[in-house]
Amino acid sequence: MAAPDQPFRTLAGMRDLLHPETAHRRRLTARFAELAELAGYQEVQPPLVEDLGVFLRVGETTDVVTKEMYDFEDKDGTRVALRPELTAGVARAFVQHHPQTPWKVWYAGANFRHERPQKGRYRSFDQVGVEALGVDDPDLDAEVVTLASMSLAAFGLRRVRLLVNSIGDHDDRARYVEAVRSYLDDRRDDLSEPARATAERNPLRVLDTKRPQDLAVVADAPLLADHRSPASEEHFGRVLAGLDALGVSYELAPRLVRGLDYYRRTTFEFVAEALDAAQNAVGGGGRYDGLVEDLGGPPTDGIGFALGVDRILLALSAEGAPDEVAPSVQVFVVDLTDGAIARDLTHELRAAGIGADRRFGGGSLKSQMKAADRSGARWAVLVGSDEVAAGVVTVRDLRSDAPQSAVPRDGLVAEIRARGTTT
RNA sequence: GUGGCCGUAGCUCAGUUCGGUUAGAGCGCCAGGUUGUGGCCCUGGAGGUCGGGGGUUCAAAUCCCCUCGGUCACCCCA
Numbered sequence: 001m002a003a004p005d006q007p008f009r010t011l012a013g014m015r016d017l018l019h020p021e022t023a024h025r026r027r028l029t030a031r032f033a034e035l036a037e038l039a040g041y042q043e044v045q046p047p048l049v050e051d052l053g054v055f056l057r058v059g060e061t062t063d064v065v066t067k068e069m070y071d072f073e074d075k076d077g078t079r080v081a082l083r084p085e086l087t088a089g090v091a092r093a094f095v096q097h098h099p100q101t102p103w104k105v106w107y108a109g110a111n112f113r114h115e116r117p118q119k120g121r122y123r124s125f126d127q128v129g130v131e132a133l134g135v136d137d138p139d140l141d142a143e144v145v146t147l148a149s150m151s152l153a154a155f156g157l158r159r160v161r162l163l164v165n166s167i168g169d170h171d172d173r174a175r176y177v178e179a180v181r182s183y184l185d186d187r188r189d190d191l192s193e194p195a196r197a198t199a200e201r202n203p204l205r206v207l208d209t210k211r212p213q214d215l216a217v218v219a220d221a222p223l224l225a226d227h228r229s230p231a232s233e234e235h236f237g238r239v240l241a242g243l244d245a246l247g248v249s250y251e252l253a254p255r256l257v258r259g260l261d262y263y264r265r266t267t268f269e270f271v272a273e274a275l276d277a278a279q280n281a282v283g284g285g286g287r288y289d290g291l292v293e294d295l296g297g298p299p300t301d302g303i304g305f306a307l308g309v310d311r312i313l314l315a316l317s318a319e320g321a322p323d324e325v326a327p328s329v330q331v332f333v334v335d336l337t338d339g340a341i342a343r344d345l346t347h348e349l350r351a352a353g354i355g356a357d358r359r360f361g362g363g364s365l366k367s368q369m370k371a372a373d374r375s376g377a378r379w380a381v382l383v384g385s386d387e388v389a390a391g392v393v394t395v396r397d398l399r400s401d402a403p404q405s406a407v408p409r410d411g412l413v414a415e416i417r418a419r420g421t422t423t
Numbered sequence: 424g425u426g427g428c429c430g431u432a433g434c435u436c437a438g439u440u441c442g443g444u445u446a447g448a449g450c451g452c453c454a455g456g457u458u459g460u461g462g463c464c465c466u467g468g469a470g471g472u473c474g475g476g477g478g479u480u481c482a483a484a485u486c487c488c489c490u491c492g493g494u495c496a497c498c499c500c501a
Contacts, residue, residue, distance in 0.1 A: 006475055012492070063499050067424075085501085111501080116424075118495060127501060194498075210497085258500090270501095281501060308501025336459065367453085369461035384459060398461070 013115070013123030020325040024313055025126065028155055029108045032128040032307075035151050036106035039143065041130050044105035046089030048112075052079040054092045057294045058260050062202070068113040082112040085260070087288065087304055088295070090131045095297035101134025108309075120279030120311045129285070131304035133292065138235050141266045141287065141303055142242025148283055148305045149248050152270060155312055156321045159273040160282070163253035164243070166236035166265050167204075168228040170290060173264060176227040177203055187217045204257040224254055232265060239266050262288040266303065272315035282315055283307035327376025330421040332398075333358040334368040336384035345381065345393070345412065352413045354421065373398060378421055381412065395419075 010016060017025065033043065052071050058064065064084050071081035083089055086107050094103055108128040115121060130147060132140055145164070152160050167173050184191065184199040184206060191199065191206070195214045198205050207218055228236070243250055250268075258267050267286035275282075285305025292300035317323065331349050333356060335342035342358035349356035359371040365382075372380040382394040382404075393412055396404035407415045 006472095006491070009492075068499075113500080115499065116497090117493085121500070125501065129501090198498095205499090260500095278496065278498095279500070283501065306501060311501060334460085364454090365459050366455095366457080366461075369459095371461085373461040380461075382460075386459080394460090396460075404460085 011123070013117035013121075015122065015124075020323070021313070023325045024323065025309060028309060028312065029128060031154055032108065032151055033106065035147065035154060036130055039104075039147055041104040041106040041132075041147075044090060044093065044107050044131075045109065046083070046086060046093050046107070048083055048110065049080050050083060050089055050092065052081045054088050054295065055081050055084060057291065058085065058088050058262060062260055064113060064260065068115050070112045070114055084113050085111055086127060086129060086306065087131060087260075087262075087291070090304070091133070091288070091291045091297075091302065092295050094133050094292055094300070094302075095295050098297075101300070102140070103133045104130065105132075106130045118279065119277040120275065120308075120314055122310060126309035127306040128309060129283075129304060129306035131302060133300055133302040136235075136289075136301040138238035138266075139242050141235075141239040142246060142248075144285065144303050144305060145239075145243060145250075145266075145268055146246050146248050148268075148270065148285065148307065151307060152283065152312070156316055156319075157272065157282070157312060158319055161271045161273060162248065162250040162268060163256050163271065164240070164250045164266070164268045165224070165253045165256035166228065166232060166239070167224060167257065167263060167267055167286075168232045169264055172228050172232050176222070176224055179222040179227060180204060180207070183221055184217070190217050202261075207255045207257050218255070235265060258284055258286055260288075262291045262294070264289045268305070270307070272311065272318075274315050274318035275311065276318075277314075279311060280315075281308070282311045328355045329357045329375045329377045330355045331379045331381055331416060332356070332372035332375045332377035334365065334372055334380055334382045335362065336365060336368075336382070337388060338362075341383045341388070345383070349413060349416070352417075354413065354416055379416060379419070 052069075055065055055069060069081050069084055071079060074080045086109065090105060090107065106129065108126070110124050110126050112124055114123055117123060128151075130144060132144060145162070149160075149162055168176060180203040181199070184203055188196060188199070190213070192211050192213045195206050195209060195211065206214060207221060209215060209218060240250075253269070256267055256269060258269065263286040265287040267284075269284040270282050271280050272282045273280075283305055285303070287301070287303045289301045290299075291302060292298065331354055333342040333345045335358060339358075339360075339362055346356040346358050355377075357375055357377070359368045362368070363371075369380065378397070378399060380396045380398055382396060387393050387406070387409070390406070391409055392406040393409050394404050395407050395412075395415065
């Protein structure tokens, strides 16, 4: 096989995650898992690939499904797709395993959408989130929104706006869609060309347009609040009361229409103010009361959210959040003999739970000390012919000018433990 | 999917307007100054398919075409 004209590289919109970013992501995910489990959510891991039909239920009028999906024919002819989001897979899992309700689960994982990449938008992107199925109680809505809000705060994000809306239940939504459709039909001549196409496919999506021309039309569009049934209105009122009681601040966003078709009643979105980029939504979610039924299960209420890990990291960086990563190596062994001592000492230290490394190929004392410095280790342990003869090692503090000292070779682990590895 | 801008050393970038000797800088890396001591300093060194392919020309990093990638916006969304 001939070598490629150019070396292989990641596909468009895909990236290698390297240290220290991997460490930031791991820390964020761990923090999220902690918070979700504190609230009684259990981890779930649906597969990355599902039958295409699972995702079609997400919304056959949405770009996510119609244009952006990585779908292909499997070897047996089945139409399958890489998941563009996790809610549909979780709902499918609910139908398949019929767990006890309420089923409260959290997840962390990659999703795939074939979009044109830009800042904060990648073809492979990570989300963390929760889903809670089988409960209609507005207090659950408040719990879920609060968990999302607290998670963002726990990650260190400072400037976040929470937008909340209710798009009504199934019937409210259907009536509202018709009202908007007929309104937009009347104003068709005032709409931009792309907005006209959107209006036919999915009228609600026109409402959160950014084009000035369409904004003027949208300003006078029918209001959702006028189309919500008393029951929906009451549910929404209790969600907001719950948020008030829990001290979660939010803004009502009457035109907040989220991208996926399955949303009902409560919808919400988190916007990071530090992100001036177009992609500034760091999370969102809502109720999807009909989704499980659409996937062949029993009528089941559900609500959840997803937070975009990539965008949160971008926002944290834009806010100037601290991003130091503690070095994992605490001790660096400098061996001036043939290297066998470094081999044995690093092994001994690691077995004792102390991060240890050394320089392969030896090199001058100076070069090994440079390597020790770069490793971030707190301690350098030096071994040369003098130490070997005396049965000791020399321990040097790389972060202070304290004098180095000789320590019995067999007592090194105990000595490092006694001195500590931090600061 | 559409449009603007951008691809030069490991990294950040000069050089491209108006083609012309061995393509530069800073940082990083390696070595020496200091035959057993890192960080600061000094000296030296290694390292480049100028994204890739084709074309124009006596001559291309520089001009033209194609292509790949990045970035920003639209669209969409986490």
